[in-house]
Amino acid sequence: MQVWHMGRQSHSLETKEITAIVEDYQKSDVLAKKAGFDGVELHGANGYLIDQFLESFTSKRADKYGGSLENRARFLLELVRGDFSFVSHRRSPTF
Numbered sequence: 001m002q003v004w005h006m007g008r009q010s011h012s013l014e015t016k017e018i019t020a021i022v023e024d025y026q027k028s029d030v031l032a033k034k035a036g037f038d039g040v041e042l043h044g045a046n047g048y049l050i051d052q053f054l055e056s057f058t059s060k061r062a063d064k065y066g067g068s069l070e071n072r073a074r075f076l077l078e079l080v081r082g083d084f085s086f087v088s089h090r091r092s093p094t095f
Contacts, residue, residue, distance in 0.1 A: 012061065021049075022078050042079055050076050 013021070025042075031039050044050035052058045053075040059066050065074050 033078050044076060
């Protein structure tokens with residue numbers, strides 16, 4: 001039984017959607033800084049999106065984001081290593 005689905009059907013993200021999500025994280029980072037926060041936390045556990053990419057039992061992708069641990073970690077690494085040059089505060093992934 002799925003308890004928390006908000007009525008939406010899930011689907012495998014296309015590469016362009018993943019790129020857009022990384023860009024959205026970057027925009028959120030800027031907004032957090034403007035709002036006065038010292039840093040942001042990337043929640044990578046409990047079945048949320050980052051965790052879904054990392055776990056072999058949920059990530060069934062056959063592209064550069066699937067298969068090996070290195071590929072499954074690519075999304076997280078893009079979030080952490082992304083172009084955050086315009087942001088000077090801390091980003092911290094947690095699991």
